[in-house]
Amino acid sequence: MNEIELLREWDADAPPLSDAARARARFRLHQAMQAPAARTRFPVHRRQLLRVGVACATAAAVTATVVVSQDTGEDAPRTRTVSATTVLRGAAAEALRTEKPLAPRDDQFIYTKEVIERRPVSGGPVKKWVDESWSSVDGSKKGYVSELGHKQWVPVFQPGQSTWPPSKWSELEKLPTDPGKLTAALRDMGGKPDYGRPTRADEWPMVQIFLSGLLRHSVLPKGLRSAAFEALATAPGVKVLPGRTEFNGHTAIGVRYVVGPPGTSAKDGGRLLLFDAKTYRYLGLRERTTAKLTSKVYEQSQYIVADGVVDRVFQRP
Template identity: 70%
Template sequence: MNELKLLREWDADAPPLTDTVRARARFRLYQAMRAPAAPTTVRRRPLLRIAVAAVAAAAVTATVVVAENTGTSPRTQTVSTATVLRGAAAEERRLEKPIAPRDDQFIYTKEITKETPVGGGRSKTYVDESWSSVDGSKKSYVSELGHTQWVPPDQPGQSSWPPRRWSQLKQLPTEPGKLPIALRDIGRTPDYDRPMKADEWPMVQLFLSGLLRTPVLPKGLRPAAFEALATVPGVKVLPGRTDADGRAGIGIQYVGKPGTPWAEGGPVLVFDAKTYQYLGMRDQRNAGAETYEQWSYVAADAVVDRVMQRP
């Protein structure tokens, strides 16, 4: 049965499903298909984004104008997705700070989202603050586009992607070559000797992009995810992109095969044109008959001791 039809009929009195909630539902269906004898129950969390930036990388190149700090006109050079994503990984390794949150603590995030109607109109900016339980044993408080919700503690047998529990994130390999295979074989012992098949990459791409959307990760995991994306087929480089402040950037966008969720192009990750530091994401959101252009980024993140505590 068509999964989108199921999603349209699911909880009809709830607000319209966003693309990110649909992605979460696809993950649930994927779990059920992978383990029919022991299906994994995943609690519906309609306001919590889990896989927003659906990107991947292949050896695709594009001519990108990079402004060098030389006092002369910018030089045109060819930049590949691998160059951008490996540069982003190097920048993350330079900037990341190791943390070791306790199970009784919370991950605090502050996300800024600016929306503008495609047909013209006034822009609106949302400031979403969320507190997520480190081990899932306590209620979390999440916000998306100004809508807030208390999320109950995890129940036995429940799981989500990306993993909410820090202990589960710590189990993921930080070797870029092993991470995609571990995600492909999620729920069982990874077979690192078996090559990836073509039809396995789209789901791996979804899992990797979900990890990158997670504001706080164990040391080395985010750089590994960037480098792992450099091995995934199906993206293009978009020159001349900017962030909300007008900084010059390079976009990376996943384009799926016809009939897939991203056949017409997915969200765009924007990286600094000189340093390759990740700046944020450009996307579109449909709400009824209206379509909005979005720009979003994480402005702050920290580990705190209780809900509503700010760093």
């Protein structure tokens, strides 16, 4: 199932979803997951839900490894063995090194520019979209989103409405930057976190969704993005793609989320999170997707090329 095609059908001008409607939407979006998903008190903003769906592939396995070829200029290439844990913890360190010292005001907007490319698996030309979106930091102003070229205004939040990840900087700052505490806070969302209790296997799918959605947020408080990568490095069920691939001009390592145990109908999530093979910087996402109307199968790549904080819609950093 292609979540982007599903989300394009959603009406951003509709009133907030009921608990039952949100539950049905989560089931459709993550029906491949075998573990039960905890219900959330957050009505999901259309753009944020897209980000969660796009990024929910993120997680890690502590045992999976891959041999990555290195070009050394010698006759025979050397190899090095890396694990998903190594990649994600490397991504955490890179996030700390490159994070932006930004603190947006509630009256500002988060700007994101994302490129999506589709190539038919059976062969044919590549179709490309450049989507630009402006999301109100606190939801008090109309935003503007583009998804696969489909553009529309997003209305202001209704009283009591919120999003995941939180838009308000004050709410983001309340999230722990300790990886273990962050996991517990997301697992026990809506109540008092039990920091001393280990996270059960059946609780990880929803925790991974929250963590992955958090990582798709363009601007985060200092240390929070790194903590999310570190937390994902402890999650079960992800493997490294054997070999190496090229992505947007980079030699990349792929991390793939396995959504179910061997033998189930949803053995493999089919998505790859791609990281730079040298620095482990997160590059973007690659997956196979099926067009709803034509059933044609595509290889789809998407990556963010610009983001930042601006004062108004259509302004760019």
